[in-house]
Amino acid sequence: MKIEKIELKEISMPLVSPFETSFGRTTLRRILLVKLFSDGLIGYGECTAPEHPFYNHESIDTAWLMISEYLAPSLIGKTFSHPKEVSRFFPQIRGHNMAKAALETAVWEFYAKAQNIALSKLLGGMLKEIPCGVSIGIQENIASLLKKIEKELLEGYRRIKIKIKPNHDIDLIKAVRKEFPKLQLMVDANSAYTLSDLQLLKSFDDYNLMMIEQPLEHDDMIDHSELQEKINTPICLDESILSVDDARRALSIEACKIINIKLGRVGGHLSARRIHDYSLARNIPVWCGGMLESGIGRAHNIALSSLIGFVLPGDVSASSRYWHQDIVEPEIKITSKGTIIVPTTPGLGFEVNEKRINELTQRSKRF
Ligand SMILES: [Mg+2]
Numbered sequence: 001m002k003i004e005k006i007e008l009k010e011i012s013m014p015l016v017s018p019f020e021t022s023f024g025r026t027t028l029r030r031i032l033l034v035k036l037f038s039d040g041l042i043g044y045g046e047c048t049a050p051e052h053p054f055y056n057h058e059s060i061d062t063a064w065l066m067i068s069e070y071l072a073p074s075l076i077g078k079t080f081s082h083p084k085e086v087s088r089f090f091p092q093i094r095g096h097n098m099a100k101a102a103l104e105t106a107v108w109e110f111y112a113k114a115q116n117i118a119l120s121k122l123l124g125g126m127l128k129e130i131p132c133g134v135s136i137g138i139q140e141n142i143a144s145l146l147k148k149i150e151k152e153l154l155e156g157y158r159r160i161k162i163k164i165k166p167n168h169d170i171d172l173i174k175a176v177r178k179e180f181p182k183l184q185l186m187v188d189a190n191s192a193y194t195l196s197d198l199q200l201l202k203s204f205d206d207y208n209l210m211m212i213e214q215p216l217e218h219d220d221m222i223d224h225s226e227l228q229e230k231i232n233t234p235i236c237l238d239e240s241i242l243s244v245d246d247a248r249r250a251l252s253i254e255a256c257k258i259i260n261i262k263l264g265r266v267g268g269h270l271s272a273r274r275i276h277d278y279s280l281a282r283n284i285p286v287w288c289g290g291m292l293e294s295g296i297g298r299a300h301n302i303a304l305s306s307l308i309g310f311v312l313p314g315d316v317s318a319s320s321r322y323w324h325q326d327i328v329e330p331e332i333k334i335t336s337k338g339t340i341i342v343p344t345t346p347g348l349g350f351e352v353n354e355k356r357i358n359e360l361t362q363r364s365k366r367f
Pocket residue numbers: 188190213214238239260289
């Protein structure tokens with residue numbers, strides 16, 4: 001298959017409600033979409049880089065530059081027989097995994113369509129439906145957090161993740177646990193703590209949390225290993241795991257007991273599957289994290305989450321939690337059991353609403 005044309009589009013989508021983490025608050029998502037053309041077929045990918053380089057070093061603007069200057073030109077006109085080969089065509093750029101993943105995932109989608117099979121099947125996914133959780137950003141006060149959790153549970157979601165940061169942590173955990181004693185509850189710190197917070201982090205052990213996600217520095221596995229030795233709550237690494245080699249390093253020093261796999265952060269489906277396979281062979285549960293994706297990125301996450309090692313509910317939730325109108329049809333919905341049915345139609349399994357994308361487009365570029 002030969003890649004004939006690549007199109008980049010930046011769209012702007014206002015969130016239904018603002019999302020706040022220890023990095024800051026997001027109200028409007030700028031999203032970079034990739035379209036690959038070949039043999040009359042189109043493959044769609046989404047770049048998960050946020051507006052600002054706070055989660056990692058990437059932003060939508062750095063990704064736009066990397067794709068425009070280096071990645072897209074290196075793919076145009078190239079012929080490949082399987083999406084596994086895509087990264088071979090990329091120049092030797094260090095990092096910028098989200099930019100690379102936008103193209104790599106589009107090639108997988110496009111290849112699945114060419115084979116006339118669902119992307120989940122192409123990836124080797126076996127699960128017919130995936131368990132869903134939600135990630136709740138930092139709220140104004142405890143009362144509104146409790147109200148929000150109650151609403152999500154009524155919708156059917158199976159686990160709740162709350163974002164924490166210093167001075168905005170133990171009181172929340174206590175209050176949520178008191179109100180919902182049996183809730184599958186986890187917290188995400190997005191690297192907001194250091195080992196000097198050990199006593200505080202240890203106190204979380206009393207609240208039966210499923211895990212604490214990325215409490216320490218994004219690139220510090222040694223400190224996570226030291227922390228994991230001293231606390232009972234399982235540590236889940238997110239920001240620290242960029243490849244299967246990172247997973248190997250982290251597990252070899254017991255820096256975590258769970259891994260959050262995000263397609264963008266790890267560079268695409270091939271790398272995500274390698275981390276999944278490595279973890280599965282070692283009985284390490286994984287789950288799929290979210291980056292406030294549009295329907296295209298979300299559909300890629302659903303396909304990935306159909307691999308059998310994704311035993312914990314991910315952050316893959318319904319379109320309506322984020323958008324008034326998504327860019328895929330039908331919109332992504334959850335069942336009353338708090339699951340999403342994995343599509344079985346070719347490719348992503350959702351129709352992309354080009355008209356809606358055009359309405360939201362801020363800039364575009366063709367190669
Ligand atoms: Mg996280």
